[in-house]
Amino acid sequence: MSIFTPRSVVATSALTAALLALAPAAATADEHDIPGTAGAATLTGTPEPPRPAFYDPPAEIPTTPGTIIRQEKADNVLDPLDVTSASFDARRVMYASQDREGRPIAVTGFVVSPRATWLGKGPRPIISFSVGTQGMGDSCAPSRQLRDFTEYEILAFKGLLLRGYAVALTDYEGLGTPGSHTYMVRAAQGQAVLDMARAAQRVGVRGLSAANPIGLMGYSQGGGGAAAAAELASSYAPELDIKGTAVGAVPADLSSAVPRKLDGSLYSAFELYAIVGLFQGYHVDPAAFLNARGLAVLPKVEQSCTQKLADLAFVRTSTLTKDGRPMHDSFAEEPLRSILTDNRIGNRKPSSPVLLTHSMADDVIPFSVGKQLAKDWCAKDATVWFQPLVTPTHVGGALPTATYAGTFFEARFRGDKATGNCAVR
Template identity: 40%
Template sequence: MRIPFSRSLIAAFATIVAIVSMVMLPKPARAGVLGGFYDPPSPLAPYCLNDGDVIKDEPSNFVLPTQTPYSARRIMYCTRDTNGARVAVTGTVITPELSWAGSGLRPIIGFAVGTQGMGDQCAPSYQVTTANPTEYELAAITALLDAGYGVTISDYQGMGTPGVPSYLNRNALGYAVLDSIRAAQRLTSAFLPAVGPVALWGYSEGGLASGAAAQLQVSYAPELQVAGAYVGAAPANLQQLAQYLDGKPAAGVLLYMVNGMNAAYPKAGFLNMLNPVGRLLASQALNECWVQTLAQHALLQTSTLTNDGRSIPAHFAEQPLASPVNQQLLGLVAPTVPVFVVHTPLDDIAPYQPGHDMAVSWCDRGATVQFTALTAPTHLAALIASVPLALSYIQSRFDGLPAPSNCGNF
C-alpha cells in the first residue's frame, strides 16, 4: 500500500528544516563529561539484580510542545550491551497527569529515538532539557502523550553515560528499549502500571531499535505484554546503508558506524583501515550531535579516509569487518507481535530496499506485518508523514482490533 504525501506535511517538514537551520549547534562535549546523574555507580552489580532495574531517578525538565499536563523523570537503569554484559543506560519516563480515559490500564510506549549523534550532550534526556534542543522526535513523543500513553525514551548505551554509543548495534539497541519499558513499570514515582499493555515505536535508527526489540521480546522480555510495534525506515542492512551513504549529504553517519562497531567489536580492528585524517574525523565524530555531523561531513568521500584508498563500505564488505557488520542484519527472526513497517522509496538516508526486504523476510517467517510505502520525498519528511499512521495502528492494537497484514502483496 502506498500513501500519498500531502502538501500540509511538506509545509510542516519545511518549517522544521528552517527551525533546525536557525538553531545554534550544541557545543561539543567530550565523552563522559556530563557527570553527576550520568555517572553510574561502581560496582554496578549490586544495583542490577535484574534487567530493567532502576538505578536512580530524578525530576526532569523535559520540554514538549503540548498543552497536555505531564511529569517527567530522568532515569538510569540496567540493560545489556551487544555482547550481553550488564551496563547502565539513562533515559526519560513521561507520564500524562490526566486520568487514563481508555479501557484497562494506561499503556506504555517504548520509544526508540532516531540518530542523535555520539557526544554525551546529544542524549535526549539531557539535550531536550537545555536551551537549544535539536530533537526532531518531539512531535511524535507529543502525539503519544496527547493520546494518553506513558512514554519511556532510552538514551541508548554510551549516550550520556561513559563509553562509546552503541550506534546501529542491533542487540544493544533492542535490549535498551525493552529494559526501558521494564524500568518505567518499576519506577514507582512515574505512577505507571507495573504490568499492562505496551508497544514499541521507532523510526530510522529507532526503527532498527524497535525492530530489534520486537525480534528479541519473546526470548528476552517475555513478560512484557507487547501489543504491537511500529518500525519506520529501519536501516535493516548496514552493508547496503554504508554503500548508499558514502559521498552523500549524510555520509558522516559512516563515522558513527565505524566508532560504534569498533567499540562493540574491538578485536575486529575497525580503526585499522583509517589513515591519520580518517582517525581524526572519527575521533571528532565522537563529540558531535547529528546537526554538527551533517554540517561538517556532508558529501564525505570515505576513500579519502583509508590507508589503501578504498572506501569504508568496501572494507565493511570484507573480513574481519564483514562478520560484525552483518550481525546487525534485521529480519532473520520473526517477531511474535504484529508489526507496522513504513518506508518511502524516496528515502535519502535509509535505503528503501533493505527495509522492504526485512518486511518480506518477516512475512516469510510467519510474522504479522502491515507494510506501507509512502511517497514522502525524503527521510525526514517521511518521519512526519508516518506519525499519524503509526499512532492509528498502535491505538488499534491497544483497542484489541485484529492486526492487519498485507504479506504477499508488497
C-alpha cells in the first residue's frame, strides 16, 4: 500500500536517485538491511546486543498493516509488582507495518485496556500514543522499559487509563527490533502510530474492535509521530475513526532552528539520533560526510538511551564532519536538504481536529517551530487549537500538554463540536 500521491512519487523518486551516489553498496540490495526485518543490519553494521526472542521478526512479515504477528502478557506495566494486572489487560505485541518506502516491517509495542466496563458514550476509545525520544538502542524500546519500570511516558498515559481509555503505544521502526531506529523519519513514525491503532483493534482484548474510536497523542518525538499520523490517516488508514489529535513540542521542521539549537548543547544526542535515523531511512553512507571520529561515535549513538543523555552531551558536529562544518550546514544543501523537505510536518492537512501545544521557553524545539506549524495547518483549513505554554523548558511542557490533552479528548469522545483559534493567530 503506497501513501504517496502521483506528484509525491515523482519527488520521492528524484530524491532516491539523488541519494544513490551516497548509499552504501548493499543498502538497497539486501532485504535484511530494512530495520524491523529478520537479521537487519544497523547503519554502521555494528552487531546489536542480544534481544529477547519476542523482538525477533519472522522471516515473512504480513503485508496487511496492523496484522498481529505475536503477542504475550505484558507484566510490570503500571507497578513493579504487577498488582494492577487485576484492573488492566496489558499485552506486548508485534504487528505488521511499513517503512517509508512501503516495505513490510515488524514493529513492537503494547496495548493496555481497563478491565472495568466502559461507561462512556459508544465503544471505549483507544489512544494511539506516540512516545517521546527514548534513544536508539533496542533496550530503549518503551515496551521493554515498561517491564523494567523505567519508562517515563507512564506519567502521561496513566492518566488516560484512569479516564477509562485503552492505550496503544508503539516502539517505532527498529526500536527493539533489528536494525537502526529510523528516528525522525516522518512516514515511518506516522505509519507505525496508525498501525498500532489497527493492531489494538485486532489484538483480542475484550471490548476492542474496529468499532472503537481513536485518538492520537504524543509529545516531542511523539508529537512528530502523532502529527505525521494525523496527516497520513486519510490516505494510509482511512477506515480508522480518528476523533482528535493532541500533540506538543512537534519537531515539525528540522531544516534550521532545531539543529542549531541542539548542536553542542546538553541535548546534542538528539541531533546525533536524527543523523543516524535519517541516514538509515534514506540509505545515506555516513562516510560521505563524517570523519574518523564521527564514524567512531555512531555505534555509541546507535546504542544510546536518553537515561544516559550526558554521555553524548555538548558534542559539536563540526568536530565529526569531513569538511569541519556542522552537520546542519550539509543538511541545508542537496542532496540532504531534500531529506528534510520530505520530513517536514505541516505540508498536509490533518484528518482530525488538533490540539497543538508548545512551551514559549522550549530549550530544545524553539517555540517558533510550533507556531509555524499552527499557521501551516490553519492555512489548510484544519481545525487547530494552538495553546502556548508558560511552563519553561522542553521537559516542562510535557505534563501541561497531557493535562490539556485529557480535556481535549473528553470533548472529542463526547461528540462535542471542535473549535479552533486559527482566526486569532
